[in-house]
Amino acid sequence: MKFHTRKWVKPEDLNPNGTLFGGKLLAWIDEEAALYSIVQLENQRVVTKHMSEINFMSSAKQGDVIEIGIEVLRFGTTSIVLKSEVRNKMTHEKIITVDNITMVNLDVNGRPKPHGKTKIEYVKDRLAK
Template identity: 80%
Template sequence: MKFHTRKWVKPEDLNANGSLFGGKLLSWIDEEAALYTIIQFENNKVVTKYMSEINFMSSAKQGDIVEIGMEVVKFGNSSLVLKCEVRNKMTHETIITIDNITMVNLGQDGKPKPHGKTEVEYVVNRLKDR
């Protein structure tokens, strides 16, 4: 799994118990999944269709640096299924896992649109082809 994004846990990210608020973390994950999918599909019109069971394994506290990892599980006709892990950057302790985040590619009409992708593409490789 590749970890692309890091977040610093700040006071405004905490819940009443003084640990990272789960809703904040899920927001970060949803944004990362969208960005990952937009880059893969080369289309900024994508939506989150589904998130499977969310497994909170440990917490993060103020000052921690967390990193968000995404891995492609499969390409559908108009979708991309991702797996996610968030971990503490310094200790590598897993904070949360999500086995299935389904993202859908949309056309200009806002309806699912085939994306034509079958494997992960890296931007650096696209730039070489231009």
Template identity: 75%
Template sequence: MNFHTRKWIKPEDLNPNGTLFGGRLLEWIDEEAALYAIIQLENPRTVTKFMSEINFVSSAKKGDIVEIGLEPKSFGRTSLTLACEVRNKMNHEVIISIEKIIMVSLDENGVPTPHGKTQIEFVKDRLAK
């Protein structure tokens, strides 16, 4: 799993219990998965279709730094399936894990469209072509 994005937990990210609000964390995960899929599929019209069971393992509090990790699992004809894990940057304790996030490539009419990808590509390799 590659961890690229880090978030600093601020007061506005907390729930009434004083820990990270789950909805805020899911917002960050959804955005990160979308950005990853858009870059991989080279289509800005890529959307979230499905998230499997979300497992909240531990919490985070104000001042913690969390990092979001994504790992590609498979390519479908119109989709990319990812796994996600969020952990505390300082102690590597897992905060949340999601086994499956399915992102779908859409055409200009909002209809799923084949993307033609079969493996992960890195932008630096595309630029070298």
């Protein structure tokens, strides 16, 4: 799994217990999945269709630096299926895992559109072409 993004847990990210609010963390994961999918599918019109069961394993507190990892599980005709893990940057302790995030490629009318991708592509390789 590649960890692309780091977030600093700030006071506004906390729940009444003083730990990272789960909804905030899920929003960060959803945004990371969307950005990753947009780059992979080369289309800004990508939406979240499904997020599987999530598993909170530990919490983060104010001042912690977390990192969000994304891994491609498979490419569908109009979708890309990802897995995510969030961990504490300093301790590498897992905070949450999401086993399945389905992102769908859309056309200009908001309908699923085949993307033609079958494997991970890196921007540096596209630029070399």
